[in-house]
Structure formats: structure tokens, C-alpha cells
Amino acid sequence: MASSSDIGVDEARDRAVGIVADAVGELMRFWNFKPSLGRIWAILYLSPGPLDAEEIEARSGLSTGNVSMSLQELLQWGVVKRVPVSPAGAAAGVSSRRRLFVAETDMWAMVARVFRERELHLIERTIAQLEEALDLLDGVGRGAGPTAMLQSRFLVTRVRNLLELAKTGRRLLEGLSRTGSVDFTAIRDVLRVRS
Amino acid sequence: MASSSDIGVDEARDRAVGIVADAVGELMRFWNFKPSLGRIWAILYLSPGPLDAEEIEARSGLSTGNVSMSLQELLQWGVVKRVPVSPAGAAAGVSSRRRLFVAETDMWAMVARVFRERELHLIERTIAQLEEALDLLDGVGRGAGPTAMLQSRFLVTRVRNLLELAKTGRRLLEGLSRTGSVDFTAIRDVLRVRS
DNA sequence: CATGGATTTCAATACTAATTGAAGTTAGTG
DNA sequence: CACTAACTTCAATTAGTATTGAAATCCATG
Structure with a gap:
């Protein structure tokens, strides 16, 4: 039961939660998640017990629909x-x-999963694109004038560099979620390639 | 001098450059840079010689103003x-x-700089916000009823966890640019904290 | 199996960020 | 030192995302 002197206390608590929710929301946005995801996770994480959608709605100031959709997404990421x-x-x-709903507290699992699924997917797409470019350049060189030859050689080298970089990134990312440690x-060394 | 059979060759080259520019642009966007920055850097990186603004404009399909502004930004990041x-x-x-202009090829320097300046700044702000929240909660507890007390304790613990996590991240990031290696x-361990 | 609270869906709206391009400024050149 | 090509700036536009909220759906309960 709250005493009358708790009024200020409750206010302070709410403001503190608000600040943290803002901070986490911003962090999440920086990592290309919708800020509401961060806000909602933070509110759950700071709650001693589970919350239902209505309560989250009230505390976050977000709409019904948004809370519903965000919770789905958070569940998908295994973050809630x-x-x-x-x-x-x-x-x-x-x-x-x-x-x-409650917040998942094993943040390592969260982070590892996001890295594995999302960043890895991004890098896969990049690798595919670079390989596509290399394929295009493969046909070049035969039947070309000497100037065109040289330019093509240069291009191929540089695209190969990018590809090597991307593949190194992929290897790194793959290792990360397993070993938990990365040798940058x-x-x-790949990044320092000059040519 | 290009022979007549180079026409298809030139086309292939342009398309290849376009694909790479798209890929890099997308990557950059994912890291919260404007895609044009990525496109322009890619075009420079794939060019055997320096380019002027007009040439970049032609190859990237971006507007005069955009090219000018983007080059400024790329120069600031030491990426061009x-x-x-x-x-x-x-x-x-x-x-x-x-x-x-030419592209900087030491990408490690680029990446290290971005991490040091940008991600570090982000985490600093987060830390400040979390500390602000903790300050607010500090006044709570005295003159509060027992229920409020317990809730506050819980809150403080969780915010402290987040703060510890943020500080670990900062330490990591600081180490990264120096040693080039991170022990995740x-x-x-911090991420796995349960309470 | 009908009711109504809980949840989901999604078209409309509001926001935010990126890009354009024309007007303004700067600085080589003759 | 006037001229003009090169560059910069910035208000307006466009593009891209996130959020809303009302209507549709779902489903425990009486």
C-alpha cells in the first residue's frame, strides 16, 4: 500500500523509466530497429512482474496497434x-x-541472435552483389582494346578486394556467435589492403 | 583508344560499377550513413584515377548539391x-x-575512426541518460512505503545492470581502435546477468 | 453459441531523413 | 578587376518509415 508521501516517489520512478525507455529506444533506432521496440522492451525490463498489452500501452504512451505489432516483433527476436x-x-x-509478457534478460543471447540473423543476412546479400559484378566483368577483356583491358583489370582487383573484405566479415560474424570472441x-589486415 | 567492340565492354563495366555502388550504398545506410556517401565512395574506389565533382555527378546520377555535400562529409570522415x-x-x-578526389583505401582506419567517434559518442549519451535516471531514483526510498521501497530497489538494480552493460561496451569500443582485438x-558475462 | 473484452490488421496519417536544383558565393584566368 | 566556371548553400520537394486508431477478428466465458 502506498503512503501519501509516495506521490513524489511514484513520479520520480515514472520519470526514471521514461528516461531509460528513451535511451534504449534511441539505441535500438541506431541499430535499425523501430524505437518503439526499444521503449517496450525497456518498460518490460524495468517492471518487476509481467505486463499485459494495456499496461504497456499506458506506460509507453504508444497506441494499441503499435504495442501489439511491436510485441510480435519482440517475440520473434526472442527478446520478450x-x-x-x-x-x-x-x-x-x-x-x-x-x-x-516479460523481458528476456539474457542479453547476450539477444545480441548474438540479432547479429547472426540480421547482420549475416545483410552481408550475404552484399557478397552476392559483389559476385554478380565480378561475373559481369569476367566477360570483359577478350576483344577489348588495351586501355579498356587495363581499366577492367583494375576494376576486377578492387571488386575482389571488397569481396574478400565482405567474406572476412562473414567469417568473423559466424565465429562471433559461437566462440564469443573475435580477432579483429x-x-x-584485409582492410589495410592498398591496391 | 577504345575499339568498336569495347561498346559492350564499357556497358558491362558501368553496370558492374553500378551494382557495387548500390551494394556499398546499402551497407552504409545500414550503418546510418546516407546511401549517397556509400555510392560516391564506391565510385571513387573503383576509379583508377582521381575524379572531379562533375564526373562523380555523371557516374552516380546524384545531383550537384548532393555530390558537393557528400564529398564534404566523406572528407570529414577521412574516407576520401x-x-x-x-x-x-x-x-x-x-x-x-x-x-x-580519390578514395581512401585504408579501410581499417576508416572503420576504426567511425567506431571511435560515432559509436562511442552514442554510448556516452546513453551512459549519461542512465546515470540521470539513477540520480532520480536515488532520492526515492526514504519516506516511502514498503511496497514502493521494493519496487524502487528492483528498478535501481536493473538500471544499474544497463549502466554496467553500457560501460562495458564503452571499454570494449575504446580498446578496439587501439589493440584491434576484442574479447567478447x-x-x-555482463550480458548474461540475470537479476 | 452468443457476448464482449482482448488482440490483430491495415489504410491513413504523421514524422523524419535524403535529395534536388536554383540562387548565391568563391576563386582562377585572361 | 571583370568574367565565368566551379563549388556551396539551403529552402522546397520527394522518398521512406513509423505510428495511429478504427474496423475486423478472435476466443474465453457464461
Whole structure:
């Protein structure tokens, strides 16, 4: 039960949660997630117990639809979990229609998963594009004048450099989620290529 | 001098450059840079010699203004360099009014710089925000009812976790640009904190 | 199996960021 | 020092995302 002097306390708590939600939202945006995802995760993470959509809506100031969609997305990323209504809660009359959510606290798993799935996918696409470019250049050289020859050689070399870089990145990323440690000196050498 | 059979060759080259420019542009966008920065850098990187703004404009399909602004930004990041008109070029009548640019090829320096300046700045802001939240919560607890007390304790713990995580990230990032190698096991432990 | 609260969907709206291009400025050149 | 090509600036436009909220759907409950 809250005493009358808790009014200021509650306010301070709400403001603190707001600040953290903003911070996490911004961080998430920087990593190309929608800010609402960050806000909602933060609110769940800072709540001692599970919350339902309505409560999240109230605390985050986001719309019904947004909360629903964001929760789906967070579940997909394994960053939020659904929890069953506890027997105690059920006995106390909490409707079983309400779905309750908590934040996943093993952030390493979160980060590893995002890296594995999203960044890896990005780099795969890049590699495919670079290979496509190389294929195009492969036909070049035969039947070409000497100037064109030289330019093509140069181009091929540079695209190959980018490709090598991308592949190193992929290897790195793949290793990361397993070993949990990365030797950046490997990539540094590729990055330093001059030609 | 290009022979007639070079027509298809030139086309292939242009398309290849286009594909790479797209790929790099997309990559850059993912890292929260404007895609045009990536496109322009790629075009310079794939050119055997320095290019002036007009040439970049033609090859990238971007507007005059965009090319000008983007070059400024790329120079700031040390990702592109200005080069003086070569004596040979000057003798051949290349106007000294035209400014020539080349791509920086030491990509490690580029990446390290971006990480150091940009990501570090982001994490600094986050840390400041988390500390602000903690300050707010500091006043809470005295004169509060027992329920409020418990909730506040919980909140403080969780915000502290986030803060610790952020600081670990900062330490990591600081180390990265120097040693070139990161032990992610350190951060993994922080990320795995349960409470 | 009808009811109504809970949830999802999605077209419309609001926001944010990137790009354009014309007007303004700068600086080689004759 | 006037001229003009090269470059820069920035207000307006366009493009791209995120968010809203009302309508549709779902589903435990009586």
C-alpha cells in the first residue's frame, strides 16, 4: 500500500523509466530497429512482474496497434517472452484472455541472435552483389582494346578486394556467435589492403 | 583508344560499377550513413584515377548539391582525400579550379575512426541518460512505503545492470581502435546477468 | 453459441531523413 | 578587376518509415 508521501516517489520512478525507455529506444533506432521496440522492451525490463498489452500501452504512451505489432516483433527476436497467467493470478480473477509478457534478460543471447540473423543476412546479400559484378566483368577483356583491358583489370582487383573484405566479415560474424570472441587483427589486415 | 567492340565492354563495366555502388550504398545506410556517401565512395574506389565533382555527378546520377555535400562529409570522415592536379594534368590544360578526389583505401582506419567517434559518442549519451535516471531514483526510498521501497530497489538494480552493460561496451569500443582485438567473453558475462 | 473484452490488421496519417536544383558565393584566368 | 566556371548553400520537394486508431477478428466465458 502506498503512503501519501509516495506521490513524489511514484513520479520520480515514472520519470526514471521514461528516461531509460528513451535511451534504449534511441539505441535500438541506431541499430535499425523501430524505437518503439526499444521503449517496450525497456518498460518490460524495468517492471518487476509481467505486463499485459494495456499496461504497456499506458506506460509507453504508444497506441494499441503499435504495442501489439511491436510485441510480435519482440517475440520473434526472442527478446520478450510470453508467460502464462500464474495460478495465483488466475485465482485472483485475472482474465486468461490477457496475455502477459516479460523481458528476456539474457542479453547476450539477444545480441548474438540479432547479429547472426540480421547482420549475416545483410552481408550475404552484399557478397552476392559483389559476385554478380565480378561475373559481369569476367566477360570483359577478350576483344577489348588495351586501355579498356587495363581499366577492367583494375576494376576486377578492387571488386575482389571488397569481396574478400565482405567474406572476412562473414567469417568473423559466424565465429562471433559461437566462440564469443573475435580477432579483429584478421579483418584489419584485409582492410589495410592498398591496391 | 577504345575499339568498336569495347561498346559492350564499357556497358558491362558501368553496370558492374553500378551494382557495387548500390551494394556499398546499402551497407552504409545500414550503418546510418546516407546511401549517397556509400555510392560516391564506391565510385571513387573503383576509379583508377582521381575524379572531379562533375564526373562523380555523371557516374552516380546524384545531383550537384548532393555530390558537393557528400564529398564534404566523406572528407570529414577521412574516407576520401583531395588530391592536387598533377603537373602532367596541369600541363595538359586541366583547370586548377577543378578539385580532384580519390578514395581512401585504408579501410581499417576508416572503420576504426567511425567506431571511435560515432559509436562511442552514442554510448556516452546513453551512459549519461542512465546515470540521470539513477540520480532520480536515488532520492526515492526514504519516506516511502514498503511496497514502493521494493519496487524502487528492483528498478535501481536493473538500471544499474544497463549502466554496467553500457560501460562495458564503452571499454570494449575504446580498446578496439587501439589493440584491434576484442574479447567478447567479457561483455558476454555482463550480458548474461540475470537479476 | 452468443457476448464482449482482448488482440490483430491495415489504410491513413504523421514524422523524419535524403535529395534536388536554383540562387548565391568563391576563386582562377585572361 | 571583370568574367565565368566551379563549388556551396539551403529552402522546397520527394522518398521512406513509423505510428495511429478504427474496423475486423478472435476466443474465453457464461
